[in-house]
Amino acid sequence: MAQSLERQKAKPHIAEEWVGKVYTLLCIAFLITTIVSIVYFVASKGLSTFFVNHVSLTNLVTGLKWSPDGQPPVFGALPFIFGSFSTSILAAVIAAPLSFCAAVFMIEIAPKFGRRYLQPVIELLAGIPSVVYGFVGLSVIVPFFRDVFPGQGVGIAAGALVLSVMILPTITTIATDALAALPKGLKEGSYALGSTRWQTIYRIVLPTTLPALMTGIVLGIARAFGEALAVQMVIGNAPHIPHSLFESASTLTSAITLSMGNTAMGSVANNALWSLALILMFMTFVFVFIVRWLEGRKKL
Incomplete structure (x- = not known):
């Protein structure tokens, strides 16, 4: 029973x-x-x-001129590739130090104030739509650059500055989690040997969490690399390689979003835009592989 x-x-x-x-x-x-x-x-x-369509891969990747309506049509995507990499990397260079400082402040210096007030404010930036960032950049950053530097204000510098604010929450969140997960014994041992707070942060905390910090930077670059609308509004969308940070440029995402609606499906111009999308997807895979490699290094 x-x-x-x-x-x-x-x-x-x-x-x-x-x-x-x-x-x-x-x-x-x-x-x-x-x-x-x-x-x-x-x-x-x-x-x-x-x-x-028998377009040469070498000409597409290394060509400097993009003229799908020309006779004959020319598809050189190097200006777009250069624009995407330059804005993304420059945005990471701007955002990474700010993110690391914010993470150190929230975890090591003022954890109660930082975790309660600063971290929610930074994470709130991730929820703002891209069009808002682009509109703010077009209304504030572009006029400022136009008044201070030579040029029209649009360009790689404006796009990188907008992207740096957009990727700031990503890098800061990953850096904060990495610092919070650090064993307390490492810092206590450093203090026991007579190290100051800044010596401990500089020589123990940051080197130990470096793989995680690099992971945040790579994810931030990947986020910036695929952004379209905000960059499109402030970069100028000129299909050439600029000679200055304050000259108009273009990115892969801008070229796709601006031209895809004006091409016929199956045409050589439409297929070329899909090739740009393929390059974007390939770079996304590269960023994912780099992140996986960094995570493996962190476990070691």
Whole structure:
């Protein structure tokens, strides 16, 4: 009698376990199918430029002129690639020191005040829409650069400054989590040897958490690399390599968003834009691999 009651109680648990397993497998299958479908679709469209329209890959990657309506049409994407890398890296150079200082302040110097007030304010920046950042940059940063520096104010400097504010929450959050997870024994041992607070931060805390900090920087660059609207509003969207930070430039995302609606599906110009999207996707994979490598270094 007791065994039968135990079997009856065990049946609902077994059913729930199977439901959970099936639901999990379906979700995993859906995610894998979605990722593979996106990669296949973008790759098939992007590679059509080379295999169907016979555009040279070397000319696309290293060409300096983008003229899809020319006779003959010319597709040189190097100005867009240069614009994407320059704005993203410059934004990370601006945002990384600010993020590290904010993280050190919240964890090591004033943890109560920083965690209660500063961290929510920084994380709030992540919820602001991109168009708001672009509009603020167009209304404040561009006129300031126009008055102070030569040029029209639009350019790589304006785009990088807007992007630096946008990626600030990403880098700060990862740096804060890394500093908070640091074992207290390391800092206490440093203090026991006579080190000051700043010596401990500079010689113990930052070197120990360096892989995690670099992970935050790479994720910030990846976030900036794929941004379209905010950069498009302040960079000028000129398809050439600028000679100054205050000259108009363009990025891969800007070129795609501005031109995709004006091309016919299947045309060589449309396929070339899909090739730019393929370059963006490839760079996303590169950033993911770098993050995985840094995480492996952190575990070591």
